[in-house]
Amino acid sequence: MRGADPAIVLIPGIGMFSYGTNKQTARVAGEFYLNAINVMAGAHAISTYQPISEAEKFRIEYWTLEEAKLQRLPKPKPLTARIALVTGAGSGIGRAIAHRLAAEGACVVIADRNPHSAATVAAEIGDTDIAIPVTVDVTDTAAVQHAIQQTVLAFGGIDLIVNNAGLSISKPLLQTTDGDWDLQHNVMARGSFLVSREAARALIDQNMGGDIIYITSKNSVFAGPNNIAYGAAKADQAHQVRLLAAELGPHRIRVNGINPDGVVQGSGIFTSGWGAQRAATYGIPENQLSAFYAQRTLLKQETLPEHVANAVYALTAGDLTHTTGLHIPVDAGVAAAFLR
Incomplete structure (x- = not known):
């Protein structure tokens, strides 16, 4: 029948x-x-x-x-009927992830602190049957709860969460202020914790399993110069992946991470000062940063937002159903950041 x-x-x-x-x-x-x-x-x-x-x-x-x-009739796309929330989706990696998930059949919530950016990306993807914008500050518990509620009300549930919101400040130890440290840990370590916690409540209530993806960084395993606050916050996120994979596994909720490196193109982080700071650290002009990152890799290739989006798709489209607690490098090969 x-x-x-x-x-x-x-x-x-x-x-x-x-x-x-x-x-x-x-x-x-x-x-x-x-x-x-x-x-x-x-x-x-x-x-x-x-x-x-x-x-x-x-x-x-x-x-x-x-x-x-x-x-x-064509077969349903791999992510048909799945509902995804992507934080920091107003630009760069988050935008690319939202576009890829929607292209594969998912309904997508574009969550970003900048309402204009969120609305722009949602409009790029399609009408409100496919994508909606949500303004959220991931450091604010009430705002995160509201974003999850809006997702459930708009599409009837939630299945896939991507913790992508972040920012970067590149300073050596002695120049890193209390405010620098707190800001980066509030947005990335605390923010991803809050989003995962509130999303997990909904996933557990639904009793249908789900996916939580952390966009961490090769800096979570690599000791680079002038990067104490950012690297430590990313390491916190990376360990959250392992801890939550162990805790949420009995609920069939898979938690995995992706470690990109040097994604300059389309990045709100790099255009907001991080690019200039990293270029100064390496002693090169800022407009040569993409080429510099590419040349230090084993494959000698630039990492683009779409490459990170491909990894999110691979983890969630159905072929890796028994994978949790994993970190996937998307960096064209940075030997110093190999997982040990």
């Missing part, structure tokens, strides 16, 4: 719930049902509503030409 699961569920005293592979098909199912109710009401206003027989319903549903048409 095709489509045995109900598309419409009525709960007396509460209302009607419609279901589908995405927000659009669920809405269309609801519209069809409401139209059917109106037809019944109209029939009763004149005389009596009399539905067709079950045999006739079956004949229409399994009409030979309809069956042939359904066979020619």
Whole structure:
């Protein structure tokens, strides 16, 4: 039997719930049902509503030409019916991740501190059936809770969370202020903790498993110069991956990390001062930073936001169902940052 699961569920005293592979098909199912109710009401206003027989319903549903048409329909995309929230999705890596997840069938919430950037990326992806913007400061517990609530209200649940929000300040130890340290740890260590905690509440309540991805950094395992606060915050995030993988595994929630390096193109972090600071550390012009990062890798290639997005897809699209607690390097090969 095709489509045995109900598309419409009525709960007396509460209302009607419609279901589908995405927000659009669920809405269309609801519209069809409401139209059917109106037809019944109209029939009763004149005389009596009399539905067709079950045999006739079956004949229409399994009409030979309809069956042939359904066979020619494309297969659902790997992330169809999955609902993703990506933090820091207003630019750079987060933007690329949001675009890739949506292209593979997911509904995506573009969460960013900058409302204009979030709205722009959501509009790039499509209408509100596919992507919505959410303004959130990940250091604020109430704001994070509100973002999760908005996700669930917009799409009916949450399945995939990407902790990508971050910032960078490059200073040597003696020039790193208390404020520098607190800011970076608040946004990355505390922020990803808050997002993971609130998302885990929803995932556990749903009892359907899920994925939490941390975009950490090769700096979580690599000791570079003039980088104490950023590197320590990224190391905190990296260990959160291991701790949460162990704790959330019984709920079928997988937690994995990705370690990029030197993603300059489209990066809000690099354009906000980090690029100039790192270039000064290495004694090169800022406009040569991408080439410098590429040349120090084993593959001699630049790492782009899309390469990080590819790793997120690989972890969540269904082929690595038994992988959790993993960190994937996306850095074109930085030998000093090899996992040990």
